[in-house]
Amino acid sequence: MINRGLFGGGAAHLGKSARTRARLMDAAVRLFARDGFEAASVNEIARLADVANGTFYVHFRDKDAIGSEVALAIARNVTRQLDEAMAGVDDAVDRTSMATRRFIDLACSEPDWGHALLRALWTFRGLRESVVGPLRSDLQRGVDQGVFDVEIDDMLIDTFASMVMGGLFARLAGDSGADAGARVAELQLRMLGVPAERARAAAWRTLEPVALRLAPLPPTG
Amino acid sequence: MINRGLFGGGAAHLGKSARTRARLMDAAVRLFARDGFEAASVNEIARLADVANGTFYVHFRDKDAIGSEVALAIARNVTRQLDEAMAGVDDAVDRTSMATRRFIDLACSEPDWGHALLRALWTFRGLRESVVGPLRSDLQRGVDQGVFDVEIDDMLIDTFASMVMGGLFARLAGDSGADAGARVAELQLRMLGVPAERARAAAWRTLEPVALRLAPLPPTG
Amino acid sequence: MINRGLFGGGAAHLGKSARTRARLMDAAVRLFARDGFEAASVNEIARLADVANGTFYVHFRDKDAIGSEVALAIARNVTRQLDEAMAGVDDAVDRTSMATRRFIDLACSEPDWGHALLRALWTFRGLRESVVGPLRSDLQRGVDQGVFDVEIDDMLIDTFASMVMGGLFARLAGDSGADAGARVAELQLRMLGVPAERARAAAWRTLEPVALRLAPLPPTG
Amino acid sequence: MINRGLFGGGAAHLGKSARTRARLMDAAVRLFARDGFEAASVNEIARLADVANGTFYVHFRDKDAIGSEVALAIARNVTRQLDEAMAGVDDAVDRTSMATRRFIDLACSEPDWGHALLRALWTFRGLRESVVGPLRSDLQRGVDQGVFDVEIDDMLIDTFASMVMGGLFARLAGDSGADAGARVAELQLRMLGVPAERARAAAWRTLEPVALRLAPLPPTG
DNA sequence: AATGAATGAGTTTTCATTCAT
DNA sequence: CATGAATGAAAACTCATTCAT
Numbered sequence: 001m002i003n004r005g006l007f008g009g010g011a012a013h014l015g016k017s018a019r020t021r022a023r024l025m026d027a028a029v030r031l032f033a034r035d036g037f038e039a040a041s042v043n044e045i046a047r048l049a050d051v052a053n054g055t056f057y058v059h060f061r062d063k064d065a066i067g068s069e070v071a072l073a074i075a076r077n078v079t080r081q082l083d084e085a086m087a088g089v090d091d092a093v094d095r096t097s098m099a100t101r102r103f104i105d106l107a108c109s110e111p112d113w114g115h116a117l118l119r120a121l122w123t124f125r126g127l128r129e130s131v132v133g134p135l136r137s138d139l140q141r142g143v144d145q146g147v148f149d150v151e152i153d154d155m156l157i158d159t160f161a162s163m164v165m166g167g168l169f170a171r172l173a174g175d176s177g178a179d180a181g182a183r184v185a186e187l188q189l190r191m192l193g194v195p196a197e198r199a200r201a202a203a204w205r206t207l208e209p210v211a212l213r214l215a216p217l218p219p220t221g
Numbered sequence: 222m223i224n225r226g227l228f229g230g231g232a233a234h235l236g237k238s239a240r241t242r243a244r245l246m247d248a249a250v251r252l253f254a255r256d257g258f259e260a261a262s263v264n265e266i267a268r269l270a271d272v273a274n275g276t277f278y279v280h281f282r283d284k285d286a287i288g289s290e291v292a293l294a295i296a297r298n299v300t301r302q303l304d305e306a307m308a309g310v311d312d313a314v315d316r317t318s319m320a321t322r323r324f325i326d327l328a329c330s331e332p333d334w335g336h337a338l339l340r341a342l343w344t345f346r347g348l349r350e351s352v353v354g355p356l357r358s359d360l361q362r363g364v365d366q367g368v369f370d371v372e373i374d375d376m377l378i379d380t381f382a383s384m385v386m387g388g389l390f391a392r393l394a395g396d397s398g399a400d401a402g403a404r405v406a407e408l409q410l411r412m413l414g415v416p417a418e419r420a421r422a423a424a425w426r427t428l429e430p431v432a433l434r435l436a437p438l439p440p441t442g
Numbered sequence: 443m444i445n446r447g448l449f450g451g452g453a454a455h456l457g458k459s460a461r462t463r464a465r466l467m468d469a470a471v472r473l474f475a476r477d478g479f480e481a482a483s484v485n486e487i488a489r490l491a492d493v494a495n496g497t498f499y500v501h502f503r504d505k506d507a508i509g510s511e512v513a514l515a516i517a518r519n520v521t522r523q524l525d526e527a528m529a530g531v532d533d534a535v536d537r538t539s540m541a542t543r544r545f546i547d548l549a550c551s552e553p554d555w556g557h558a559l560l561r562a563l564w565t566f567r568g569l570r571e572s573v574v575g576p577l578r579s580d581l582q583r584g585v586d587q588g589v590f591d592v593e594i595d596d597m598l599i600d601t602f603a604s605m606v607m608g609g610l611f612a613r614l615a616g617d618s619g620a621d622a623g624a625r626v627a628e629l630q631l632r633m634l635g636v637p638a639e640r641a642r643a644a645a646w647r648t649l650e651p652v653a654l655r656l657a658p659l660p661p662t663g
Numbered sequence: 664m665i666n667r668g669l670f671g672g673g674a675a676h677l678g679k680s681a682r683t684r685a686r687l688m689d690a691a692v693r694l695f696a697r698d699g700f701e702a703a704s705v706n707e708i709a710r711l712a713d714v715a716n717g718t719f720y721v722h723f724r725d726k727d728a729i730g731s732e733v734a735l736a737i738a739r740n741v742t743r744q745l746d747e748a749m750a751g752v753d754d755a756v757d758r759t760s761m762a763t764r765r766f767i768d769l770a771c772s773e774p775d776w777g778h779a780l781l782r783a784l785w786t787f788r789g790l791r792e793s794v795v796g797p798l799r800s801d802l803q804r805g806v807d808q809g810v811f812d813v814e815i816d817d818m819l820i821d822t823f824a825s826m827v828m829g830g831l832f833a834r835l836a837g838d839s840g841a842d843a844g845a846r847v848a849e850l851q852l853r854m855l856g857v858p859a860e861r862a863r864a865a866a867w868r869t870l871e872p873v874a875l876r877l878a879p880l881p882p883t884g
Numbered sequence: 885a886a887t888g889a890a891t892g893a894g895t896t897t898t899c900a901t902t903c904a905t
Numbered sequence: 906c907a908t909g910a911a912t913g914a915a916a917a918c919t920c921a922t923t924c925a926t
């Protein structure tokens with residue numbers, strides 16, 4: 001499983017075509033993370049994936065296509081793992097802080113993916129909704145449980161999401177250590193109306209580590 | 222002063238060379254905002270500025286040069302105006318919420334500039350520091366005045382800044398109206414430990430409108 | 443027999459391989475007519491024929507092969523039908539005007555074929571000879587019968603053929619109606635020395651309509 | 664004036680830009696004639712013109728642009744020279760036969776141009792009208808003078824034009840000699856109702872030779 | 885026979901940058 | 906200072922053709 005890339009790993013047991021496709025996506029993630037979407041060239045993606053440049057176009061219509069596909073795949077995987085990690089957690093305070101911390105941890109466990117995700121959230125506006133969507137229900141739950149004292153509106157969601165992205169950015173840039181997520185979560189809880197003491201306690205609670213794993217990707221469009 | 226652009230307006234009384242330079246920067250801002258830095262081409266900047274493409278290189282060493290110059294100029298102007306707008310305000314709560322609201326309002330008063338600034342803050346990491354720097358002292362002042370109950374560290378600053386950027390983004394994208402700044406400021410104050418009532422009152426206080434004005438730009442070597 | 447294409451129709455009762463081949467030729471005709479030979483791609487021909495692209499090369503050595511094969515098949519079919527339609531007609535004036543009119547009508551009865559034929563006559567020089575060849579004997583017959591007062595040389599044949607093609611082109615382009623063939627035939631007869639009155643009468647005589655039918659195509663090695 | 668090309672010759676005294684442009688057009692004509700429009704590549708045009716490939720796009724938006732520009736320029740020049748050559752000729756029989764013969768001679772005096780013109784007439788439908796347009800008045804003149812006994816309609820014009828193109832084609836293909844034009848003209852006159860004797864006499868009258876010359880081209884588009 | 889992924893040379897096109905005028 | 910034609914490397918994308926299955 002060494003160096004096979006995350007998509008490649010997931011597609012190992014699939015057909016040859018799916019593996020080539022996965023290799024291209026892995027290569028794209030690496031280059032998008034290193035150079036940014038614009039600066040990454042199709043030819044280099046193909047070279048890194050070890051296929052002819054024409055092969056790229058067998059699998060993707062153009063660079064945009066692989067861009068959004070990669071973004072979507074990452075987002076889907078991250079949110080799915082997030083869901084799994086939070087299954088069985090009922091307390092809104094815990095859910096909220098875990099979501100932030102887990103999200104950042106997951107995205108940072110594979111920095112290429114983290115970078116790609118961050119850029120994608122910036123570039124493909126639609127992604128934000130898919131990532132942020134589930135959040136809304138957790139916040140509402142907190143209000144219902146009487147622990148969040150805040151009005152839930154779009155601006156709150158956006159702001160909450162921005163805080164997460166800021167934390168992720170800081171981690172990926174190396175400006176902060178592994179506790180960035182906890183700190184951000186604490187600040188979020190305070191913002192939501194959780195008393196300072198409880199916010200700190202909840203946000204810094206020890207969390208067993210998880211790593212980003214990838215299930216096989218169904219080929220998309 | 223009609224449609225002369227913000228740099229152009231400031232440089233109106235200077236020599237011809239300075240005006241050409243200003244026109245180039247105005248054109249660059251427009252294109253950076255619309256297409257992003259990578260996608261904006263030197264030729265198009267020159268065309269929009271109504272000069273020959275070769276003229277560009279009389280004034281700027283290369284494309285990167287005009288990029289950082291524009292970013293820096295915008296940042297400097299925004300912070301300077303922010304400073305002026307807040308002169309005489311002592312209360313940390315007021316200063317903090319005003320900073321956020323004014324910043325967003327200023328950046329949105331000229332959407333091209335706002336977009337360019339947002340992109341620049343993303344691209345040129347250094348800018349953030351220059352824009353965010355003054356903030357730290359306001360936060361510290363709040364702690365000293367006993368109104369902020371929070372530890373001031375890099376993560377707090379980053380998070381605070383991310384919230385502002387999120388609000389700016391939402392405004393520019395048209396996802397929210399003119400009150401985005403107030404809402405963000407309110408949430409920030411809550412996060413900083415200001416009681417909910419006071420946070421709301423302070424953040425939504427009426428603010429007389431200001432517009433972004435630009436002073437002449439000193440030529441940069 | 444619905445929409446099965448002309449080759450396809452003729453090959454319906456043959457083996458699967460022959461039907462695949464026929465489908466490829468039908469697809470090729472469509473695309474050659476629409477886009478021209480150069481612009482039509484093998485992949486698109488295959489897609490339109492509903493076979494894998496590799497299958498193309500099972501049936502044709504290369505793109506040129508299907509090009510000349512299609513051209514030849516069309517030319518053969520058109521001339522054969524022309525022959526049949528004129529069997530039993532002895533008068534050279536009638537034969538000549540019928541040839542022109544029938545040729546145009548046949549080629550227009552299936553516009554894709556007409557376009558493909560026109561293009562092919564332009565591209566594959568040799569085709570012209572095979573289509574035009576029989577003409578020479580009709581012209582000679584007219585001289586022998588004393589109704590054509592003209593010297594028969596290559597330039598005459600070429601000119602005669604050009605007039606037919608001009609008429610076909612005008613019909614296919616929609617620049618003229620169903621009587622284009624008659625008008626061209628009339629002008630040809632005048633050119634050949636037939637008195638104006640008789641030329642008009644012969645050329646505009648009512649012609650019962652025929653449609654292009656295709657006999658099965660013998661596989662070509 | 665050796666090997667400077669026809670556009671190049673005309674542009675010799677103009678600015679450098681116009682000369683480069685002319686060199687590109689000369690190269691394009693050569694390649695269009697040799698390989699056809701589709702098969703000629705922009706890179707090869709540039710190489711033949713002895714400029715960098717990027718330079719092509721300084722002067723033409725794309726391959727289509729130089730294609731229609733070249734076609735238009737040739738057509739304009741040919742028709743202008745035709746006009747000049749026929750100034751002072753009043754008799755419709757003479758005008759008509761001269762037009763056909765001169766046109767073919769001109770187009771063949773520079774075979775590259777002839778081929779390009781022929782292809783262009785085929786490809787750019789609009790050209791035909793501009794070349795053929797003046798013809799209509801000559802035909803009408805013949806009717807008015809009582810020498811042409813024919814109805815003038817679109818089909819007649821089209822047929823007449825097709826005959827010219829057929830003759831040009833035969834000449835360029837080497838299928839016929841210098842007298843192709845005269846033969847075609849003779850056949851045309853017969854078609855128009857001119858008695859055979861007179862048609863032959865008029866069409867074969869000696870014509871002093873002319874060569875295709877080019878005036879400087881005003882830059883287009 | 886049929887498949888369809890893979891190839892890679894070739895095409896169009898863009899663009900930051902230079903330089904003679 | 907200003908010009909704008911010229912550059913050429915590099916990008917995106919196409920496509921006839923091959924080949925293992």
